Amino acid sequence: SAPVLISGESGSGKETVAQAIHEKSGRKGRLVVANASCLSPQLARSELFGHLAGAFTGAKQDKIGLFQAAKDGTLFLDEIGDMSLSVQAELLRALETGYIQPVGSTELIQARPRIVTATHKNLAHEVHEGRFREDLYYRLFVVNIHVPSLRERPEDITHLANVFTARFCNGEAL
Numbered sequence: 001s002a003p004v005l006i007s008g009e010s011g012s013g014k015e016t017v018a019q020a021i022h023e024k025s026g027r028k029g030r031l032v033v034a035n036a037s038c039l040s041p042q043l044a045r046s047e048l049f050g051h052l053a054g055a056f057t058g059a060k061q062d063k064i065g066l067f068q069a070a071k072d073g074t075l076f077l078d079e080i081g082d083m084s085l086s087v088q089a090e091l092l093r094a095l096e097t098g099y100i101q102p103v104g105s106t107e108l109i110q111a112r113p114r115i116v117t118a119t120h121k122n123l124a125h126e127v128h129e130g131r132f133r134e135d136l137y138y139r140l141f142v143v144n145i146h147v148p149s150l151r152e153r154p155e156d157i158t159h160l161a162n163v164f165t166a167r168f169c170n171g172e173a174l
Helices: 014-025 042-047 085-097 124-129 134-140 154-168
Strands: 005-006 031-035 074-078 116-117 142-148
Touching: 005 014, 014 031, 014 074, 014 116, 042 085, 085 134, 124 134
Parallel strands: 005 116, 005 142, 031 074, 074 116
Antiparallel strands: none
């Protein structure tokens, strides 16, 4: 149940690693995937924690956020290193307390999905430069998995070629 931070270059297979972690976790819920870099400060609380109808202009119906959608499963936040500082603060509070508050609600809801994050950035460097919260870094950096680029693991090329050929060429492997 520990948070996992997956690091590696873009295209190295971080999301595939996150899927494998979820599948082997034994969690009953689903894997919910979100690109953290797309969570704008204006809408982050609504996306992460949901909202009630009428909470803001355009909120015509209740919406379940990412935390609730993944409550019995895994929440995979890709590109966590690109998340704004204000959104990082919202995420940190939810991780520390295990509770979320949908926008427009006065009720707290318990939501403790397994958190798996990924980044192509060096988060320690981002912390040093003031672009990533140190407290959130230590909350997420419990288990670290580095996925080397394909050029660093040429022995995987044949296997990947067979997988892609089987998937996209009528099941015929090389």
